[in-house]
Amino acid sequence: MKAAILSSFSKRFRGLLPGSPARDSSFAVFVPCRDIHTFGMDAPIDVAFADHMGRVLVSRRAVGPRERVRCVSAKVAIERLASTEPWFEVGDNVFADIERKI
Structure with missing residues (x-):
């Protein structure tokens, strides 16, 4: 399991866009983050x-291109390319549940 920690503006801006280094990771962690968009995404x-x-406040699966998702109380966002594998649910703790969910 490989994580990309995206803490600079430029890294967060590129996120999981095609061709970005984070795309080769199992998941990306955006810090700080409370608002994401999928403009430019191809998946x-x-x-x-x-x-x-680390308590999950909002969880969405298969967010398509050209969408926006936000959670004003969030401090961090975790993203991966959509999968049928287990994913975080509201109330999970990302620190305790990461091995089971990603």
């Missing part, structure tokens, strides 16, 4: 927003 993504304690 759907799964996204989860978590608070400062």
Whole structure:
């Protein structure tokens, strides 16, 4: 399992866009982040927003291109290319549940 930690503006801006280095990772962690969009994406993504304690506040699967998802209380977003594999659910803790969910 390989994670891409995206903490600079330029890395967060590129995110999982085609050709970005993060695309080769199992998932990407956006810090800080409370608002994502999929403009420019060529595939759907799964996204989860978590608070400062790692508690998942919003979880969406298969978010298609040209969409926007936000969670004003979030501190972090986790994304991956959409998959049928298990994913975070509201109330999960991203720190405790990451091995089971990704």
